[in-house]
Amino acid sequence: MGARYFGASVPRKEDPRLLRGQGRYVDDIKLPGMVHAAFVRSPHAHARIHGVRAGAAASQPGVVRVLAWDDLAPWMKPLPLFGAVPPGLAARVAVTMKQSPPFAICRDVVRHVGEIVAMVVAESRAHAEDAAEQVEVDYEPIAPVTDMIAAAEPGAPVIHADWGDNVAVHFRAGFGDVDGAFREAAVRVRDRIDVQRYVGMPIETRGVIAWWDPRDGSLTTWNSTQVVHFVQQGLVAALGLPAHKIRVIAPDVGGGFGTKANGYPEDLLIPAAAIACRRPVKWTEDRREHMMASAHARHQVHDIEIAARRDGSMLAVRDHIWVDLGAYNTWGIVLPYNTVAHLLGPHRVPALAIECRGVVTSKTPNAPYRGAGRPETVFAMDRIVDRLARELSMDPAELRRRNYLTAADLPYELGIPYRDGNRLIYDSGDFRANLEAALEAAGYARMREEQEALRPQGIYRGIGISGYVEGTAIGPYEGASVRMDISGRAVVATGACSQGQGHETAFAQVAADALGVPIDWVTVVGGDTAAIPFGVGTFASRSAVNAGSSIHVAAGKVRDKLVEAAAALLEAAPEDVEIADGLAGVQGSPESRVPLERVIRASLPTFARAGAVSPDFEATVYHHQPTVTYTSAVHLAHVEVDAGTGAIRLLRYVVAHDCGRLINPVIVEGQIHGGVAQGVGGGLLEEMVYDDQGQLLTGTFMDYLIPTAMEVPPIETVHLEYPSPRNPLGVKGIGEGGAISPPAALAGAVEDALAPFGVRVRRTPLGPSTVLGLIAEAEARTAEGQTGRGA
């Protein structure tokens, strides 16, 4: 295979369209006769529904139908659940799990603010919203549960009555002699670490359009989803139609981040309304709906402790983890077990004991969001590692240097299985090399000197370091079909769906190299169930590995067929034929070269003769990825804290990482930049806040603060390439990584900057009020200590 495009920063093929505002998103699609939906959503966090009446809504101007449970009952099947415990995991970890599926329309008990109770279909969205206000719902409020730790205690109000309690997932995992290590360790530190609830927040909200064609009983639905085939399967189950009668299309999608990899009621309700009303129906989620009803994320508490020798060698980690799942345990084992599997990351720790509880509360259900348990668990680990460094009076970089695994240690098996049930074995990388590369790029020693020099002037600068190892590219498969057209150009169809990642470019690079054609000859089609029958979708940093490998292998098969046809046309042996730049020729004989178009045309039958070879220049491959590839990175944040106001300024941000072989470095850097921006949000700004009645207090962008260009620092990246042995391209996933470490790195940097005050950071986001509160808390602790010594 010639690597003409692989590894090059090819400009993104999709950008001219997207940057000129010529993208075609769900909301851009308008169908003749289309009507619009609005939803009646619960204002209560927990309530019993005694009745839903259309009331005056049905006779409002422009109203087509008011639909509640009874109107849609035949289609109201449980919504899909994810995250069953795979057999390989069940064999080694005893998991207790409870899952009760929500329904698309809530019939009896609402369990979070924003749950759908009824739907109005009208000639315009404004008409639908006006009428939705008139729908009458009798609610009987029930006590909500908002605190995850209280929710797990006996006697808490129970959210799913038949469960008996609110603990949806419970297990213990670990290895080694933890109690012995803690007994004998010279140093032990422990703390309670909090990670707030924050979310993906794509620029494009969700949207669904459905068109029912009664002529052939087929349904076409456009959905801003990351998982068209999952949406199709949900519709097959609910509507009782064969899969080929349901076409799900994700056109241009403006960001997903996992938020759009979730199953949602509207995926079914809009198609059901289109069938019920016999008209195309559109719903574009507004930001208020998105805030209260699209999946939330993060939100954990860790009681973590670590045992070490005086020289910094880590001996054991113990952690009690609570994961707030929101009102429904939609994702089963995924978030709790991801948290556990990624806790230790780059550190060599010989013993581990974890008890983990996934708890339901009266809040919007959680789903995996860029990192999916990893940002939380890395935050807890790096906080306790920094605490250990302070306890040992050791530089936090040096402590990590002494404990990070190197290339010589790999492959390295952790004593617990991965979430997919396979053995958890780091495949490739050098985590200490990541650290050294980050320190070097940052000029760490100079930063430390400058920090010392500035403190007497009341300028407080700090450095924070965070490292992670991330299982990426979860399988089990993604497929790709590669086929040539009569012009000799190629179409690549895959179940992977782009939300802006650059699939049209990166996948074209892989295909063009494997086929031997110019990249402009390749068109990539994703997000359409009509293009390929089976698929998984894009999430979990999985598409480069899963779809990329399928494309590589399938394109190679097509190339073999082209070689065979060219050999017949050129009257040469196949092994002497080469294809490059879209031309086939005999090696060493440039004048023999012919365009692929001629090769293909020569293979088509004529009235005079059959084709030289069968013209099926196409191949479909479903690459099987049994377990993950391990991406790793070290992030370094440099900040300045205004000790008068608590305001934080980001000075620099450095990422040194390994995601295996790079298909397109600029796309990789873009992924890192976007992830870091979201991590800055998690570290400094973003939090979904509920009051104790389960009311959402951050329902608009006035209060839920996402970072803007002004808040994101310059980001420097260093690429280290340790190819994965687990796929033919040697690649690993990078979609999520950027978002994993920033909260930990920023918290470490703020704590480091304010070390003269003795500040301890245990929670994000670090707004100015929080930071001054930490200084006041540290001052109070110091004063207390002095009083204590005096007494």
Place this chain on the structure above:
Amino acid sequence: MKPAPFAYEAPASVPEALELLARHGDDAKVLAGGQSLVPMLNLRLARPAVVVDINGVGGLAGLALRGGTLAVGALVRQRALERWAAVHAPLCAEALRHLGHVAIRTRGTVVGSLVHADPAAELPAVFLCCDGALAVHGPGGERIVAAGALFQGPLTTSVGSEELAVEARLALPDERTGWGFSEVARRHGDFALAGAVALLRRDAGGSADHVRLALFGVGGTPVRGAAAEAELLGREPTAARLREAARAAAAALDPPADIHATSAYRRRAAAVLAERALAAALARAGRAA
């Protein structure tokens, strides 16, 4: 997120606008830049029966310096004042740089920000610091509302529902008067968690003979730091005295708490920001010859 139904009126003159306001009273809302009203309409937090759009009203777009007084018509965009102020009124320019973003300032109006009266907004505090006055037309003709009498509470002013604010007037600091502006917000362009605007002038002997301090984001309205002004007036503004004055001003506050900041934070930050604003004003202040 569509607004509840409302009637739309677009008067062409102040009398026509006043006639509509008189007819609809509390049921009407005036639309100028719409940067606060339109989101509130879309969230259905504001549900006026009638929206009176004054963008077509003549004679409200003036921006002029009359003596030392800056007169800003009701349709002057914040961005227009910002561009003008970059040369003529650095305090206004600095304050406006913190107000939202360019896109917001390009539509938002100066007078609209004053009569919207968000207690954490920059312009009301500048208005208070510059001894501002608002020209208001109503059924009884024109009246002038002094800055100190304008702000009644969060989003509440003494402009009546049948009245229209037509022009804001600010006494711009003369060249001997130093100014300072300091605020802290969660992000660039957000409403302030706390902020301070200060003016300071010194006489030939070096004592302060004109002092103004306005604090915002720390109460139901922007407030004058009267204790600080009293502390400094007629005295040598030493660094220690500025700090004392700022602390005295902050001590008088009872700031609100919300999810972004505690009350104690706002009081503590107000002291720091007031001191910084006063120090900046002192550094810029010249002395009488």
